[in-house]
Amino acid sequence: MVMEKVMTFDVERIREDFPALKSMMHGKPLVYLDSAASSQKPEQVIAAMDQVYRTVYANVHRGVYTNSEVSTELYDQARAKIAHFINASTPEQVIFVRNATEALNLLAYSYGRHFLKEGDEVVLTQLEHHANFVPWLVLAQERGVKLKYIPLASDGTLDLSTLPELLTPRVKLVTFAHVSNVLGTITDPRLIIEPAHAIGARVIVDGCQAAPHMPVDVQELDCDFYAFSGHKMLGPTGIGVLYGKPELLDAMPPFLTGGDMINSVSMEGATWADVPAKFEAGTPAFVQAIGLGAAVDYLTALRMDAVREHERELVRYGLERLSELSGLTLLGPTDPSIRGGALSFTVKGIHPHDLGTLLDREGIAVRTGHHCAQPLHTCLGLTATARASFYIYNEPREVDALAEGIEKAKRVLHK
């Protein structure tokens, strides 16, 4: 039951960079197992933002004075770093948004309302986060677009054998999570993208739980759009990314309108700036974008294949350790090679909220509830689960602490 050491990865060293991990919760050292909700931040990211606020801070794209130019330059550099991180061919394919939710809404409002008409079909999956569910539900209700779902197989993977039946000529768009935030299931995007493209449909990948945890190459995937949030990958809140193919971004109308996104405005009308500015109305969250650039530098230095390997090993250990506990049911695939860093489970006779509250008293932070995936929970016949999720700074001893915390909760609640 010993976890194999991932040689390239020095977790003790990494933890030194994360001030919040040194904090206490209820008098116990914090065991932070909720990175799927949001990750902690390293000093390097905090310092990058602090540095801007203390020195060159000025609004971007607006001034000819030096600090505005330097801020603009740093913002542009952040875009280039993120493009490189996901292997987009140009920085202009990276649009800064607030988070993945905004990226997916942008697509539903701009692409969906412009290109989809009554009778068209959108294919989703049963395991989507609400962020990739609700915008399409609203579109369907408003425009008479039909939604169809790739079903869940009993092992927690998507049943892709249904694709030939689902991908009919009316399907114009397919959208799915690269990694499930509840089951941890990793879906190989190419298995959906290739058949979807073969029928002429466009494909959106919700990469919120993938981009922080594994190498992502949008050119190799050949996805049309890829969305993710900065705050789940060491970056600050308020910044996220929408990647899109240039010909699609060019053809799409703006989502929000106002300053910074126009070419010219007259009393009679307006024309739009080129991408990405067309989709970045108003003062952007440029300090946060610079912070996300620093986060990407941090992850790149660790190497994303090593990040993935570290988490795969933690998940393997977590699956092994938790499956030893009586009354505990693990959800999702049992094979760690097709699992991301989220481990959801139920414990017989204990409501997840009670379990989460008792774990909190032990200093252990886990997520409980439906994790913004109610349709998935309905498919599983559950209303709530507990979820532990791992990242670069987690260690096997924290998996042990979780297992011991669950055993203690069982003793408290079952006595």
Ligand SMILES: Cc1ncc(COP(=O)(O)O)c(C=O)c1O
């Ligand atoms: C798979 C997935 N998609 C989308 C989101 C939405 O992310 P955000 O709340 O940062 O917009 C999440 C957040 O947990 C997620 O896990």
